[in-house]
Amino acid sequence: MNEEALLARASEERERIFQRYERGRENLVGQIDPWEDPEFEDYHKTDRYGFIHDERLPRKTAPQKINVEVEREKKWVKMLASWDSPATKEKLHRRIYKGIPNSLRIKIWCKLLDVNRIKSDNPGKYQEMLKLAKIWSTDVRQIDSDVNRQFREHQFYRERYSEKQCSLFNVLCAYSMYNTEVGYCQGMSGLAGVLLMYMDEEDAFWALAILLSEKKYNMHGLYIEGFPKLTRFLEHHDKILTKFMPKLKFHFDKYGLDAILYSLKWYFVCFVERVPFSLCLRVWDIFLHDGERVITAMAYTILKLHKKAIMKLNDMDLIVNYIQVKLHKDFGYEDDIVIYNLERSMEELKRAKLDYPGLPPPNELPKRQLGVFIEPDKKSKIGQRAESFSDTEKHARATVILRREKAAVELQELRVSQSDTVSEHSTVAGVRCEDSLSVLGSRRSLADTSVTSTADLSVFSSGRSHAPENSLDTHSNISDDATGSDGSGICGLSIQRAMSTPRQTVHSTPRGSPHPSSVSPTSEDVVRIHVTYSPLAASPSHLRPVSPSKYKSYDVQKPTSLGFYATNGSTNTENTIRIQVPSEELLTPIVDSGRIITQRYIESHSGIYDIK
C-alpha cells in the first residue's frame, strides 16, 4: 500500500471507531461482536471446570458503620457550604484521612482538584478537543481497544458502548489532542475510568488534565516517552527501601525483582487494581488532597505492612503474585488501619526527608502549550512505528538495566562482605536496620549435647512450602539469607547434616561462596538434630523449655515463648523428639556451633512437631 492509501485507511478506521461510540449501545443492536460484549452474570461465577459458584456479597455492612457514614455526610455537606473558610482548611486534613463519604466524592473530588476553575477558564475547549480528535487523533485504535477492557466487571463499563464506555473513549481521545506529548498511554484509561465513576464526561476530562499537569500531581512525566518520572520515583522508592527496609530490598534483589515489576501500577494508576477498590478510593482521597508524595508513602506502607509475608516468599513469581494479585483481592488489613499507617509513613518519611523526591526536572513537564492543536506527523497518522529508539527511550532503558546491574553488584558485594552478619553490613553502610533481627539475643548452641536423632527435616515445613529446602543447605542460607543478627542467636536446637565424608565446618567455610556445589552434601536425606536430653520432660505435661542461658532483649517475662521442648522418651513414642512452637509468630533460629544457620518465622499456631 502506498502512503496515501495507508493514510486513507487510518482515517477510515478512526472514523469507523468514532462512529460506533457516537451511536452508542442502543443504536448498535446486532452490530456488536459477541466477543466484545460478553454476557455478565450478576451473582455467579463459573470456574474453569464449568461449575457455577454463588458468589454473592455477604450482607455485612454493620449498621453502626452506616450510621458513621451518615453522620460524616452531614458534616461534609456543612463543610461544602463553606469550602473556602479557614474552618474547613483546619478540618479538611483530618476528615480526608477518615475517608470522604462515597456519596459525596462526586463533589469533593471536583473541589479538591478545583475542576470548576480550569473548566470555566477554558470554555468550549473540551468539545473543541473532542472534535479535533475525531479528525486527527492517532491514538484512537489503542484507546478503543483499552476501553473495551477497562473495568468491564463494573456496572458502568460492562456493556460495550454503554454511556460510560463512550465517555471514557471521548475523554481519552480528547485528551490525546489536548496534550499531544502524552497523547494516550496505557494506564490512563484506568485513571479516567475511576474519575468517570464519580464525574461526568467534561469534569473527568479536566480532572485528568489537572492530574497530569498541575504541579501537585505531575503525572505528565509518568506517561511521556521514556517514563522519566517513573524512573525518578522508583529510584526514590529504592532509596526508601534501602534506608528503612534493607532486608526486604535485599530480598527483592536476591530474586532479581526490580521495583518496576511490582510497583508500576502503583505509580501509573494510583493503586487501581492493586489494592481493593475501597482502599484505593481512600488513597485517592488523600492523593487528591496531598498530591504525589502520597504515592511514595503508600508504596512504602504496603511493603511495610506486608514485609513479613513477602520475606517468606522465595520466588519472584510468588512475590509478584502476592503484591499484585493477592493484595488486590484481600489486603489483609482494614482500610482504616492502612490509612492510619499511611499517615504515620508520611510523617516518618518527612522526618527522614524522604517524603518527596524533589521538584520535577524540566524533562518531566509539558513542553508544548496544552490545548493547542498540532498536526500529527505522517508516521503517527499511519500508525507506523518508529524504527529505532529515541534518545529518551534509550536513556530510560539504560537506567533500568543499570539499576538492575547495580543491584546485582551490590548483592554480590553483600554476599562476599557478609563475613558474619547482615546487620554488621548495614552498620557499615550507615543504614538504620529497623527490620534487623537482632532482637533475638543469646548465643548458645547445644550442638554437643546428648540426644541425637536423625530425621527428615520436612517436619518443619508443615504449612510452609519452602522452608525445608532452605534450612537444609546451611551454606547457601548463610550466603543467601540476610538473616543474621550480630552473630548471636537464640538456640535450643541445632541441626547438622549427617555426613558420610568429612567436610568443613560452618565456621571455616567462606561465607561469600556463591557456589552451592562446594557444599554438596553426600548424604542428603539424613539430618542430625541435637537436643538437650531432659529426663524430666517425660510427658507433654512436663514439657520443659530448653532455656537459653541469657536473654538480651527478648521478652524476658516469657521465656517459654522461645520455643523448643525436648520430650525425649515421651509416653507414646520412644525416640521421639517433640518440638513445640508456641502460638505467636516468632522467629526461630536454627543454630549450628553458635552461629545462626537460618531463622524463619513459623506460621502455624502452637505447632507440635514430632520427629522420629
Place this chain on the structure above:
Amino acid sequence: MSTNGCNDEAMATNRSGAQRPNGAPQTKVCQFKLVLLGESAVGKSSLVLRFVKGQFHEYQESTIGAAFLTQTLCLDDTTVKFEIWDTAGQERYHSLAPMYYRGAQAAIVVYDITNQDTFGRAKNWVKELQRQASPSIVIALAGNKSDMAAKRMVEFDEAQAYADENGLLFMETSAKTAMNVNDIFLAIANKLPKSESGGGSAAGGARRLADGDQPRTSTCCK
C-alpha cells in the same frame, strides 16, 4: 540478571530432590526465560493466562508495563520451568521491552490473524530479536485468535512461509478455545537445548537452583 538454563551440576546440589519424602525419581530441572512480544490486544496476556491458569477472560485487562508468571512443563526426562515475561503492547512501552527479552532463551511473538498490521508488527519484533537478543534464542510465532477464522486477514501459508524462512516455530493458536496453546509452549520446550551445563553459574545461579526446588507439582504431569 544471569542467564540460566539446564544445569546438571544443579541437580547434584538440588536440595529437594532426594530429600523429599515422596521424592519422585530425579529428573533434570531446567529453567528458561521466555518473553511474549507483539502488538497491543493480540492476546499475549490471554495466551499466558490460558497456559498458566487454564483460564480465558474476554476482557483481559490491558497489561501495563509487564507481567511475570511461571509455569512448569514435564517432558520425558526433563522438567522445564518457564519464567514468562508478558509485555505491554503499546509502542510507548517498547523501550522497556529489551529489559525483558535480555537474556531470554525463548520468545513468542504474537499477532492476531484477523489483523494484517499486527502481523507486520510481529515481523518487526522478530527482526529486533534476531538483531538484539541472544543469538541462540528460540523464537516462536503465534497467530492468535484462530477461533475467529471467519475474519481472517493473515493466511496460514503466508505466516508459515515467513516462519520457515526465518527458522521460527509457528502455530496458529486460540487462547479462547485453548487450541495449540500448550502445544506451542511444549514445542518451545522441546526445541530448547537442555544439555548445556554451567548456564546457571553466574550470580543468580544459586537462586535459580533454589527456585528449581519447587516445581509446581500440581501442573506437572507425573
